[in-house]
Amino acid sequence: xxxxxxxxxxxxxxxxxxxxxxxxxxxxxxxxxxxxxxxxxxxxxxxxxxxxxxxxxxxxxxxxxxxxxxxxxxxxxxxxxxxxxxxxxxxxxxxxxxxxxxxxxxxxxxxxxxxxxxxxxxxxxxxxxxxxxxxxxxxxxxxxxxxxxxxxxxxxxxxxxxxxxxxxxxxxxxxxxxxxxxxxxxxxxxxxxxxxxxxxxxxxxxxxxxxxxxxxxxxxxxxxxxxxxxxxxxxxxxxxxxxxxxxxxxxxxxxxxxxxxxxxxxxxxxxxxxxxxxxxxxxxxxxxxxxxxxxxxxxxxxxxxxxxxxxxxxxxxxxxxxxxxxxxx
Amino acid sequence: xxxxxxxxxxxxxxxxxxxxxxxxxxxxxxxxxxxxxxxxxxxxxxxxxxxxxxxxxxxxxxxxxxxxxxxxxxxxxxxxxxxxxxxxxxxxxxxxxxxxxxxxxxxxxxxxxxxxxxxxxxxxxxxxxxxxxxxxxxxxxxxxxxxxxxxxxxxxxxxxxxxxxxxxxxxxxxxxxxxxxxxxxxxxxxxxxxxxxxxxxxxxxxxxxxxxxxxxxxxxxxxxxxxxxxxxxxxxxxxxxxxxxxxxxxxxxxxxxxxxxxxxxxxxxxxxxxxxxxxxxxxxxxxxxxxxxxxxxxxxxxxxxxxxxxxxxxxxxxxxxxxxxxxxx
Amino acid sequence: xxxxxxxxxxxxxxxxxxxxxxxxxxxxxxxxxxxxxxxxxxxxxxxxxxxxxxxxxxxxxxxxxxxxxxxxxxxxxxxxxxxxxxxxxxxxxxxxxxxxxxxxxxxxxxxxxxxxxxxxxxxxxxxxxxxxxxxxxxxxxxxxxxxxxxxxxxxxxxxxxxxxxxxxxxxxxxxxxxxxxxxxxxxxxxxxxxxxxxxxxxxxxxxxxxxxxxxxxxxxxxxxxxxxxxxxxxxxxxxxxxxxxxxxxxxxxxxxxxxxxxxxxxxxxxxxxxxxxxxxxxxxxxxxxxxxxxxxxxxxxxxxxxxxxxxxxxxxxxxxxxxxxxxxx
Numbered sequence: 006x007x008x009x010x011x012x013x014x015x016x017x018x019x020x021x022x023x024x025x026x027x028x029x030x031x032x033x034x035x036x037x038x039x040x041x042x043x044x045x046x047x048x049x050x051x052x053x054x055x056x057x058x059x060x061x062x063x064x065x066x067x068x069x070x071x072x073x074x075x076x077x078x079x080x081x082x083x084x085x086x087x088x089x090x091x092x093x094x095x096x097x098x099x100x101x102x103x104x105x106x107x108x109x110x111x112x113x114x115x116x117x118x119x120x121x122x123x124x125x126x127x128x129x130x131x132x133x134x135x136x137x138x139x140x141x142x143x144x145x146x147x148x149x150x151x152x153x154x155x156x157x158x159x160x161x162x163x164x165x166x167x168x169x170x171x172x173x174x175x176x177x178x179x180x181x182x183x184x185x186x187x188x189x190x191x192x193x194x195x196x197x198x199x200x201x202x203x204x205x206x207x208x209x210x211x212x213x214x215x216x217x218x219x220x221x222x223x224x225x226x227x228x229x230x231x232x233x234x235x236x237x238x239x240x241x242x243x244x245x246x247x248x249x250x251x252x253x254x255x256x257x258x259x260x261x262x263x264x265x266x267x268x269x270x271x272x273x274x275x276x277x278x279x280x281x282x283x284x285x286x287x288x289x290x291x292x293x294x295x296x297x298x299x300x301x302x303x304x305x306x307x308x309x310x311x312x313x314x315x316x317x318x319x320x321x322x323x324x325x326x327x328x329x330x331x332x333x334x
Numbered sequence: 335x336x337x338x339x340x341x342x343x344x345x346x347x348x349x350x351x352x353x354x355x356x357x358x359x360x361x362x363x364x365x366x367x368x369x370x371x372x373x374x375x376x377x378x379x380x381x382x383x384x385x386x387x388x389x390x391x392x393x394x395x396x397x398x399x400x401x402x403x404x405x406x407x408x409x410x411x412x413x414x415x416x417x418x419x420x421x422x423x424x425x426x427x428x429x430x431x432x433x434x435x436x437x438x439x440x441x442x443x444x445x446x447x448x449x450x451x452x453x454x455x456x457x458x459x460x461x462x463x464x465x466x467x468x469x470x471x472x473x474x475x476x477x478x479x480x481x482x483x484x485x486x487x488x489x490x491x492x493x494x495x496x497x498x499x500x501x502x503x504x505x506x507x508x509x510x511x512x513x514x515x516x517x518x519x520x521x522x523x524x525x526x527x528x529x530x531x532x533x534x535x536x537x538x539x540x541x542x543x544x545x546x547x548x549x550x551x552x553x554x555x556x557x558x559x560x561x562x563x564x565x566x567x568x569x570x571x572x573x574x575x576x577x578x579x580x581x582x583x584x585x586x587x588x589x590x591x592x593x594x595x596x597x598x599x600x601x602x603x604x605x606x607x608x609x610x611x612x613x614x615x616x617x618x619x620x621x622x623x624x625x626x627x628x629x630x631x632x633x634x635x636x637x638x639x640x641x642x643x644x645x646x647x648x649x650x651x652x653x654x655x656x657x658x659x660x661x662x663x
Numbered sequence: 664x665x666x667x668x669x670x671x672x673x674x675x676x677x678x679x680x681x682x683x684x685x686x687x688x689x690x691x692x693x694x695x696x697x698x699x700x701x702x703x704x705x706x707x708x709x710x711x712x713x714x715x716x717x718x719x720x721x722x723x724x725x726x727x728x729x730x731x732x733x734x735x736x737x738x739x740x741x742x743x744x745x746x747x748x749x750x751x752x753x754x755x756x757x758x759x760x761x762x763x764x765x766x767x768x769x770x771x772x773x774x775x776x777x778x779x780x781x782x783x784x785x786x787x788x789x790x791x792x793x794x795x796x797x798x799x800x801x802x803x804x805x806x807x808x809x810x811x812x813x814x815x816x817x818x819x820x821x822x823x824x825x826x827x828x829x830x831x832x833x834x835x836x837x838x839x840x841x842x843x844x845x846x847x848x849x850x851x852x853x854x855x856x857x858x859x860x861x862x863x864x865x866x867x868x869x870x871x872x873x874x875x876x877x878x879x880x881x882x883x884x885x886x887x888x889x890x891x892x893x894x895x896x897x898x899x900x901x902x903x904x905x906x907x908x909x910x911x912x913x914x915x916x917x918x919x920x921x922x923x924x925x926x927x928x929x930x931x932x933x934x935x936x937x938x939x940x941x942x943x944x945x946x947x948x949x950x951x952x953x954x955x956x957x958x959x960x961x962x963x964x965x966x967x968x969x970x971x972x973x974x975x976x977x978x979x980x981x982x983x984x985x986x987x988x989x990x991x992x
Contacts, residue, residue, distance in 0.1 A: 058412065059408070059420070063429060075404065077725060077728075078736075079720070090952055318428070321432055386742075392737070395707070399707055626750055626753075647757070
């Protein structure tokens with residue numbers, strides 16, 4: 006096995022220098038796409054999507070294609086692995102020999118709604134793959150989204166240190182994974198923003214993630230706080246990142262989880278009244294897809310603060326940067 | 335948004351000059367494919383197929399690939415849009431930023447069997463996409479098939495003005511969309527053929543389409559007629575285009591529609607007896623797939639008049655021409 | 664139709680010289696991949712997978728991609744053919760015009776569990792396709808796997824003539840196709856190995872295949888034998904190829920077939936005790952996917968004799984060689 010291979014599974018595994026390097030490459034490929042049209046000629050990216058995706062799939066396939074390589078897409082039907090008859094070791098060993106990198110997407114429901122179960126499978130996959138593995142969202146992390154969001158914030162603000170960033174929970178009709186909120190607070194604290202998690206007490210994140218965030222903030226000169234009150238959370242914030250996720254108090258039990266969630270319906274929604282409390286140059290972010298007028302009102306997501314389409318577009322450049330960084334020519 | 339982007343949604347939106355231009359480019363790429371192997375390098379075509387397809391999918395993916403670009407295929411599972419949780423605006427806004435063009439296929443059943451419902455969705459998609467959108471068949475139009483069929487007729491006959499063209503309805507066990515018949519009579523009248531719609535009275539097309547066809551014929555110097563008698567329709571015709579479609583009198587109500595359709599079983603079928611009534615140099619066309627010996631007998635589709643495989647093959651060259659025309663380098 | 668097109672449907676149709684040529688090209692592309700990065704520029708491989716696949720799909724898509732061409736993947740949903748409404752003739756005629764080669768995968772269940780039914784469909788497909796057709800596994804043959812396995816054995820042993828090769832049946836919870844065992848004994852006898860089929864009497868292969876194997880062995884200077892006793896079979900063998908397949912005595916009748924199979928559970932499994940009976944330099948092969956500890960124990964498949972991942976990897980180079988051989992530039 007190649008011990009020097011660069012898996013991209015969790016931004017916590019990467020040094021700030023390497024992450025900064027990704028941002029620099031992304032900036033460069035966004036500016037001069039034609040320079041890189043043949044950079045990864047002959048290289049293939051094997052995609053294993055146990056769960057479907059619009060943005061991650063399209064931005065990844067375009068990324069490798071615009072670098073001169075190509076993607077091979079596998080949906081869960083094309084894979085014998087996991088819940089069918091093949092061991093992760095065998096699938097990963099074989100695909101790791103065909104491709105120059107592998108991208109794996111594996112939501113909680115793939116294995117079972119046991120927190121960390123998909124993430125453990127992904128780690129095992131990476132262990133047996135000769136080529137680097139990119140986590141395209143598992144049940145704990147969504148690192149490509151996270152680093153891409155840093156890129157977008159930098160693009161908007163230039164200097165991002167100590168910017169007032171809030172991650173605000175929102176009501177949503179279904180229990181959603183914890184990957185985006187986990188990765189978001191980890192990376193924002195790592196890059197030294199002043200991060201506030203705004204959520205009902207039942208929606209507090211995994212303690213391990215919280216502790217890492219406190220540690221990140223300390224090391225980076227940022228800060229990390231938790232607030233359970235919406236108005237207080239939004240007040241004077243510069244970056245408003247809204248997302249729904251499920252409660253760890255009833256993880257995998259959608260009936261019980263619903264009981265916890267229902268009281269927040271129509272209350273924990275990002276609307277213009279809340280946005281008025283924020284800094285006048287504040288930006289509204291969401292990783293999409295989003296249920297409009299349930300998670301966020303149309304006037305906010307279509308309004309002057311919203312940068313959600315720029316945010317989605319930037320995934321393309323970050324994907325290119327990640328591929329250029331981890332695939333050895 | 336790019337107001338000058340060239341969507342290809344309905345041939346009626348395009349001038350005859352621009353359509354002629356597509357035909358000219360198609361001729362050129364068919365003759366000299368190697369000249370265009372790198373024309374669209376770095377460009378991607380995002381395909382959103384809410385309904386599956388053999389010809390449209392393969393001819394489109396080969397077209398972009400042979401021009402040096404690449405396709406990203408999304409089936410309905412890969413899309414959150416529409417009947418899942420994401421708005422058309424969000425999906426179209428995001429995909430329109432990743433790709434150089436988008437191809438959308440959306441049959442009636444995607445939304446609901448309400449005539450024009452899918453077409454309206456496609457128009458909304460095009461409105462929010464930054465890059466040009468190609469209609470790969472919705473519930474009203476199939477413009478790529480239509481312009482490709484003109485290309486094929488030109489290839490066979492040279493001069494196509496005032497050629498006797500019939501579009502003949504045929505029985506089929508299921509109610510099929512109106513997109514092909516609508517687009518066929520619109521384009522054939524636009525190019526000045528003498529067009530006759532041959533169908534039972536219950537299978538008359540949408541009045542708006544008929545009126546546009548009369549107007550097209552007047553402007554182009556062609557003609558447009560409707561005949562409800564098979565033998566009379568076939569008599570002396572030079573181009574016999576056979577297709578089944580559903581009755582607007584029971585649109586979306588397959589039980590009621592079946593009652594209308596059943597009496598025509600084994601009667602409204604294209605057979606050699608009918609073909610004997612046609613001009614001796616006549617050609618038989620069908621867009622495929624076809625139910626053999628229900629819509630058309632084997633001796634006709636496999637016989638000397640049939641050009642159905644040339645017709646299918648030409649979709650490739652027309653697709654290339656459309657891509658070259660609408661993608662801005 | 665192009666009568667000189669080179670279909671690759673069954674290794675028996677190919678001369679030993681042409682098969683040796685494939686091996687030579689494969690060796691060359693494995694050694695110098697960069698030399699071939701543009702060899703098939705502008706060429707597309709149409710893939711029709713009526714059954715899903717991990718290895719065959721990925722190795723084929725990477726193969727054409729690394730030769731500068733591209734694949735167009737069709738799953739059974741994208742095809743109207745066969746059990747939907749389109750005739751094989753029409754699908755094959757059309758796809759054969761879009762692509763430079765077609766790869767078809769069609770297990771027994773696609774048509775019906777009638778032995779040879781899928782193979783007959785594949786032959787019909789090839790008859791109507793203008794471009795060459797590659798059999799990516801039907802209900803009788805898996806020629807790409809077979810020739811790839813010869814490549815792997817040559818790589819390990821150099822001279823393969825009269826090497827002691829066993830194909831050993833193994834218990835598996837489901838009835839599996841006969842394609843791999845059929846193609847394996849055909850090719851190994853053709854290349855002059857000393858081949859022994861080791862299986863319970865109910866798992867004897869098709870008599871036609873057996874007779875061809877005897878004939879192959881006679882012509883190549885190899886040998887072909889059948890043994891119903893596991894220990895005797897394994898003794899002193901140099902290449903141990905393990906695979907499960909269903910009994911022809913109850914083909915397509917999974918209930919009856921299970922009754923035949925069940926007594927062999929936990930007995931017909933490849934384990935280290937059996938491996939100890941083999942030559943000390945013996946190699947263990949399996950085409951994967953495999954049910955670990957049912958077909959073969961972990962200590963064997965993960966042990967020093969096992970070359971299963973090299974075996975899987977080599978499919979890539981053989982695929983490239985096949986494509987280079989059959990696609991006319």
